[in-house]
Amino acid sequence: MPAPVVIVGAGQAAASFISRHVALGNSEALLLIGEEPHPPYQRPPLSKKYLLGELERDRLFIRPRKWYADQGVETRFDTRIAEIRRVDKQVVTDNSEAIAYDKLILCTGSHARGLPAEIGGTLPGVYTLRSISDIDRMAPEFQAGRKLLIVGGGYIGLEAAAVARQLGLEVTLLEMAERILQRVAAAETSRYFRELHAGHGVDLRESAQMTRLLEDDGKVCGAQLESGEIVAADLVLVGIGGSPNTELALAAGLDCDNGVQVNATCQTSDPDIFAAGDCCNFSRGGQQIRLESVQNAADQGDLIARVLAGEDVSYTALPWFWSDQYDCKLQIVGLNLGHDHIALRPGASESSLSVWYYRGDQLLAIDAMNEPRSYAFGRKIIEAGKNPAPEIVADPATDLKALALG
């Protein structure tokens, strides 16, 4: 029997690859290998409805557990791959079992960065948020009245802050940069979310340098700031970004630089090995980028199935993201990397706003807060390669639908 296509990493990219492979009627056998005990699941709800306790675990699964077998896909969960032997075209489990592949697809994802152990990063009561088991460990600690300290003002930290406030915890959030979301959004988007969280009672501190986490009775009890101030905490969530899981690829000698490097067909420097999702690094508009998003993982996984089926396709998908915090729905389309000015478009209500990012005359991206029209029509506008002038989109009288379809 010929060797199967082996997928290492059971996340969104893997599920999307398999779905497309099945839908195209490809005959090559598939073997999906994942470290976690679960079939591929959605990660975005982890820091939202799942942490809030509003979504049961099975509903996180992208396809039901039995779906894979029904499609003839072999699965091995709870299985860690320790090595890729490119010469033999095999992957080797940590039990030294060698598994042959015809093509190998790396969907190894990313991991949450932690704080160093020297400053208390590994104390009991300190969490990061990336997987079902992370949430299952921390959820029992999310009790009303307890003090949660969040380190890092990115989307995961902000989403967790919103859930914690909804559950009645006292929340302090520390951001070492001048403002929350500094790396990913304009100052106006930061201001919107600063006000949103302040309005919900989060003690949000920017330019806050933490020197170390503090321990009492074998457990974290707070943090010391550079100013000397001590912030008390019953639990700490560290949300300071993610790093790509490239250990296997690096050890196998694949080209890596902030992710496994892939070309426009998601192929790595070994033509029999592809990579998709958070773990890979690719070129877009002359920039090397790595994205941690459902859209990117799903679209790259889908693309690889088409490539293996012989379709002449390359990766050009327009990125999009979302976040939910309290009653605010944030929708983002495009990438604002390299923007040099913005336009602000007020929405229909006080809580709605969109931020339009430009580089020169080119419209790059939109952050839409409770403003789905800016997201939906903005997406069409960007897809069509239209570049409406900033003063036009900033004018609330401008009909975005007409702009998109005109």
Place this chain on the structure above:
Amino acid sequence: MANITWKMEDGSEIAADVKDGLNLMEAATANNVPHIEGECGGCLSCATCHVFVEPEWLARTGEVDDIEDTMLEMTDVEREDNSRLSCQIIASPELDGLVLYVPEPE
């Protein structure tokens, strides 16, 4: 529980019993209905779970709110009066027998 039927453009059909409380995007992906992706997990950000509802059933599938109405502008196949995003239709006994038509993007 509701028995739901998805009809594809090629004339094929998939029918399944769907547990109350599940949305019909989840139900479609669980039952391998083609062209229903639901990438955003049902949070109204991707418009990849578009269906046409058998007109006589439309009222029973519930109201289209402003966000869904806007997101229906983004679907691959252009919306019609009976368009819904199936992540916003929640299974209940009143929907037993519901028929959905699945548009096929080009």
